[in-house]
Amino acid sequence: xxxxxxxxxxxxxxxxxxxxxxxxxxxxxxxxxxxxxxxxxxxxxxxxxxxxxxxxxxxxxxxxxxxxxxxxxxxxxxxxxxxxxxxxxxxxxxxxxxxxxxxxxxxxxxxxxxxxxxxxxxxxxxxxxxxxxxxxxxxxxxxxxxxxxxxxxxx
Amino acid sequence: xxxxxxxxxxxxxxxxxxxxxxxxxxxxxxxxxxxxxxxxxxxxxxxxxxxxxxxxxxxxxxxxxxxxxxxxxxxxxxxxxxxxxxxxxxxxxxxxxxxxxxxxxxxxxxxxxxxxxxxxxxxxxxxxxxxxxxxxxxxxxxxxxxxxxxxxxxxxxxxxxxxxxxxxxxxxxxxxxxxx
Amino acid sequence: xxxxxxxxxxxxxxxxxxxxxxxxxxxxxxxxxxxxxxxxxxxxxxxxxxxxxxxxxxxxxxxxxxxxxxxxxxxxxxxxxxxxxxxxxxxxxxxxxxxxxxxxxxxxxxxxxxxxxxxxxxxxxxxxxxxxxxxxxxxxxxxxxxxxxxxxxxxxxxxxxxxxxxxxxxxxxxxxxxxxxxxx
Numbered sequence: 001x002x003x004x005x006x007x008x009x010x011x012x013x014x015x016x017x018x019x020x021x022x023x024x025x026x027x028x029x030x031x032x033x034x035x036x037x038x039x040x041x042x043x044x045x046x047x048x049x050x051x052x053x054x055x056x057x058x059x060x061x062x063x064x065x066x067x068x069x070x071x072x073x074x075x076x077x078x079x080x081x082x083x084x085x086x087x088x089x090x091x092x093x094x095x096x097x098x099x100x101x102x103x104x105x106x107x108x109x110x111x112x113x114x115x116x117x118x119x120x121x122x123x124x125x126x127x128x129x130x131x132x133x134x135x136x137x138x139x140x141x142x143x144x145x146x147x148x149x150x151x152x153x154x155x
Numbered sequence: 156x157x158x159x160x161x162x163x164x165x166x167x168x169x170x171x172x173x174x175x176x177x178x179x180x181x182x183x184x185x186x187x188x189x190x191x192x193x194x195x196x197x198x199x200x201x202x203x204x205x206x207x208x209x210x211x212x213x214x215x216x217x218x219x220x221x222x223x224x225x226x227x228x229x230x231x232x233x234x235x236x237x238x239x240x241x242x243x244x245x246x247x248x249x250x251x252x253x254x255x256x257x258x259x260x261x262x263x264x265x266x267x268x269x270x271x272x273x274x275x276x277x278x279x280x281x282x283x284x285x286x287x288x289x290x291x292x293x294x295x296x297x298x299x300x301x302x303x304x305x306x307x308x309x310x311x312x313x314x315x316x317x318x319x320x321x322x323x324x325x326x327x328x329x330x331x332x333x334x335x
Numbered sequence: 336x337x338x339x340x341x342x343x344x345x346x347x348x349x350x351x352x353x354x355x356x357x358x359x360x361x362x363x364x365x366x367x368x369x370x371x372x373x374x375x376x377x378x379x380x381x382x383x384x385x386x387x388x389x390x391x392x393x394x395x396x397x398x399x400x401x402x403x404x405x406x407x408x409x410x411x412x413x414x415x416x417x418x419x420x421x422x423x424x425x426x427x428x429x430x431x432x433x434x435x436x437x438x439x440x441x442x443x444x445x446x447x448x449x450x451x452x453x454x455x456x457x458x459x460x461x462x463x464x465x466x467x468x469x470x471x472x473x474x475x476x477x478x479x480x481x482x483x484x485x486x487x488x489x490x491x492x493x494x495x496x497x498x499x500x501x502x503x504x505x506x507x508x509x510x511x512x513x514x515x516x517x518x519x
Binding site: 168199205219223230 | 385465486
């Protein structure tokens with residue numbers, strides 16, 4: 001009977017500990033210190049039916065663009081502080097500049113500029129889901145189109 | 156609490172033979188020398204006798220065969236589904252199981268919500284909401300399309316090759332200075 | 336040679352209905368008496384006793400011998416009785432045959448008129464006092480009084496400690512003493 005009582009108390013204590021831990025984990029959203037930005041440069045073309053194995057996981061996103069082949073050109077990942085700026089070299093003499101602006105409701109606001117030979121092609125501010133991505137594409141490249149997957153993660 | 160009050164709480168257990176030899180001797184010695192406590196002993200013994208007569212003495216013996224036939228009938232009879240379910244619930248949801256299920260459910264819920272950290276891309280309840288909100292866009296005169304792919308919930312910004320006015324737009328942009 | 340309860344249980348678990356019949360024959364009277372003590376009604380007590388053995392048969396394979404068979408069957412019977420009492424308290428019937436009715440049917444003859452009145456009054460007050468106890472307090476009184484069970488066995492049946500059995504018995508006896516003081 002003593003053992004039964006002890007067991008019951010242990011179970012209760014364990015439940016309380018778990019609940020406290022859950023509370024601690026679910027505590028008010030903390031703003032992360034910096035953002036991990038990843039840029040994937042992809043060539044979309046109609047010359048073949050190749051789908052680069054490195055792009056596994058992006059099939060659904062890319063196939064919506066209706067090209068026949070997709071090839072990974074370059075992957076690059078950098079840590080960028082909030083309100084800071086980081087540039088990424090993109091194939092074809094292009095540069096992508098990314099600046100994380102704010103973190104709210106688990107979404108990251110990113111300011112993005114794509115330049116080609118130092119000429120701006122597009123400026124955009126996009127709010128993406130934390131650990132999510134968006135696609136920026138269209139500039140011509142090697143007989144196809146350049147597609148950039150821009151993702152950001154705030155740990 | 157007086158000594159008599161302490162002893163009176165033990166008289167019942169003493170009469171039941173549930174005290175240790177030492178405790179039993181203490182109670183016996185006190186009762187022998189205390190009229191009030193002895194009266195309590197007498198009343199409890201009388202109560203026990205009356206109770207035994209009332210509860211056990213008057214009940215008739217029951218015949219075994221009719222009783223056994225009834226039990227057999229219950230065993231062989233098919234019960235309605237809701238009674239079977241109630242019986243199963245009663246047997247399954249025992250106190251220890253319920254007690255352990257509370258922390259188990261809490262742990263499971265915690266694990267599900269933190270699974271995303273270990274399996275990036277996996278999301279409880281289906282595909283994550285990957286839609287991006289485009290707050291502003293300046294394509295420097297180029298045509299731009301904003302697409303939303305429903306399956307993967309991805310936002311696509313597509314820049315079209317514009318033939319006309321392309322060079323003029325680019326020159327203006329370089330003169331306007333950095334956006335950051 | 337008479338088989339022990341644990342040997343009979345093993346045979347039951349192997350599918351021998353005759354072994355279960357033997358167990359029922361050994362304990363049906365005791366289980367009925369305890370149920371009657373708790374419910375104070377013959378029909379209810381019979382129903383509970385039969386149901387207890389039925390449930391024991393269904394769960395026989397889960398009986399691992401941690402307690403004795405008789406403790407186990409008593410536990411089932413007491414639990415069903417307590418559930419029945421709680422249900423009856425929530426939905427009291429207009430008429431229930433009480434132990435008084437049982438004794439009248441058995442034609443109890445008093446020694447003299449004075450004793451007859453005195454005894455009848457005591458029985459009425461005693462029945463009411465017992466029924467006023469909570470099911471848990473009634474259970475300890477019945478198991479101790481009818482079966483003379485040890486506190487340890489009572490605790491195993493009711494799923495509580497010996498200390499709890501002791502304090503419940505003390506409380507129940509005190510309540511009964513207070514209500515029946517004049518007769519004791």
